[in-house]
Amino acid sequence: MPRIKKTTAGATAPPAIKQPTANQMREWYEKNKNRLERYEDAQNAITSLRDIQKSTRYTTVSNYSKEDVKTYIKNISSNEKNLRSLSRYLYYRSEIYYRLCKYYANQIDLSIRNIIPPYVLTEDNDVEATLQKYQETITVVDALGLNYEFRKAASVTMREDVFYGVAYYTEGEGMFILPIDADYAKIAGLFPDGSFAAAMDMTYFRSHQELLEYWGEPFQSMWNTYQSTNERYQIIPEEYNVCIKFRNEDWETVVPVLTPIFINLINLLDMTDYQAVQEAASIYKMIWLEMKTMGDEEPDNWAVNPDIMIKYFDRMLEDALPPYISAAIVPGELHEISFPDDSSSDVTKVEKATKEILNTAGGAQILNLNSASNSTSFQFGVLADSMFSISTLIPQVQAIVNRLLSHWLTDPCKVKFFDVSIYQKNDFRKAIMESCQNGLPNKILLNNLNGVSEIDTLAMNFLEEDCLQLSSRLHPFNTSYTQSGDGKSGGQEKDQSELSDEGLRTKDQNKNAK
Secondary structure: OOEOOOOOOOOOOOOOOOOOOHHHHHHHHHHHHHHHHOHHHHHHHOOOOOOOOOOOOOOOOOOOOHHHHHHHHHOHHHOHHHHHHHHHHHHHHOHHHHHHHHHHHOOOOOOOEEEEOOOOOOOOOOHHHHHHHHHHHHHHHHHOOHHHHHHHHHHHHHHHOEEEEEEEEEOOOEEEEEEOOHHHEEEEEEOOOOOEEEEEEHHHHHOOHHHHHHHOOOHHHHHHHHHHHOOOEEEOOOOOEEEEEOOOOOOOOOOOOOHHHHHHHHHHHHHHHHHHHHHHHOOOEEEEEEOOEOOOOOOOOEOOOHHHHHHHHHHHHHHOOOOOEEEEEEOOOOEEEEOOOOOHHHHHHHHHHHHHHHHHOOOOHHHOHHHOOOHHHHHHHHHHHHHHHHHHHHHHHHHHHHHHHHHHOOOOOEEEEOOOOOOOHHHHHHHHHHHHHOOOOOHHHHHHHOOOOHHHHHHHHHHHHHHOOHHHHOOOOOOOOOOOOOOOOOOOOOOHHHHOHHHHHHHHHHHHHO
């Protein structure tokens, strides 16, 4: 894989005449994302999986067959775009597929991190300079909205295998990552930090000149280079480049991560649509009014005057019949036809098919709770699901964030994200708490796990200790981590009998007796 040479930030071209801020790009994208992400193309590519109004039991009548899907899967390299379109369609058409993609994508939690300042063991490390670098880094990181932006990117990665994006950063506003249409992007190689380098096809702007003007840099510089060199694919500069690939061991083959379950998902949609038709049909009835004759050989010798009968019939249609009952006049007695609901067995089939899809998709224990036989199997099932997603996503996100920070700040601190998912967070917090009790420097990390960022932790500590001096005015809270030894870990020394349930009850009884 080619290595992409590192460039100096801002050296690719002169700045754009008008560069939108991160918030302006975010607002613009929300208004235009349906057109940009081209989900309508996915809808057009897949007209319908079945015509539920004309189909008989489990018979598919459509312009898009399961055989097409099988062909795509057998010839992956030549059907990258078709598989991506199908994946987008299922993402919005199938609730199970959507939840699977979001389940794996949302495993990442970028608040589980350490921000580590530059440090050289063999040199005198300047305290003021270190504090300055740390202040700058935590201020920027706090404003980036990492979980929000990268979980969106991770969802696309799960759906399409690769996410291509351009990061806009504005001081005081934070970051917005603009997704790039995968049909006009590809991986060109690696940056020196090991992260993927995305390139964009500049022919995209032949029909989107207005976007080129509004998006500003780096697109305008890339377009100018394309105009002068005629090289369609231009590498997005590393100070903007965001590219994540789930199957990171193979950067040339791009296949939606959950492609193997596409056939099962289509079968499930087929069964669900049929069940909906059955349930709707079960409320319908048709009645007819039989026009009796006198029984002789005269065909039009009616027992009741047809004009009178038709008047009563019309009155019945207008005032008596609900919308889901049809009626007709025929020679004979009044009868009815019902459409009984025999779809109870179909419910079982749908449930079974759903369970099989979840199991095939790598476990998805949280979405399929009944599949776990005990708490231990459930716990390790969730762990396996977590490692499936975060083991490939976290290292790439870490490289991207540190690369972007290196262009936005001078000599920033390093951000270290831990390979810990949201479902492992509580156990990890307990381990970090024990480390803190043993004197290890993890206090800021511990509060990150409580949902408080680095800068907020330091700010509140400054307010409480330096400004309000609460430690000297208020007694510390007693916790299970309060120690009765020499107190070297910082805990308040207490008589252990006072901290037990029995000790507290005895204390209350003595107080009441007085």
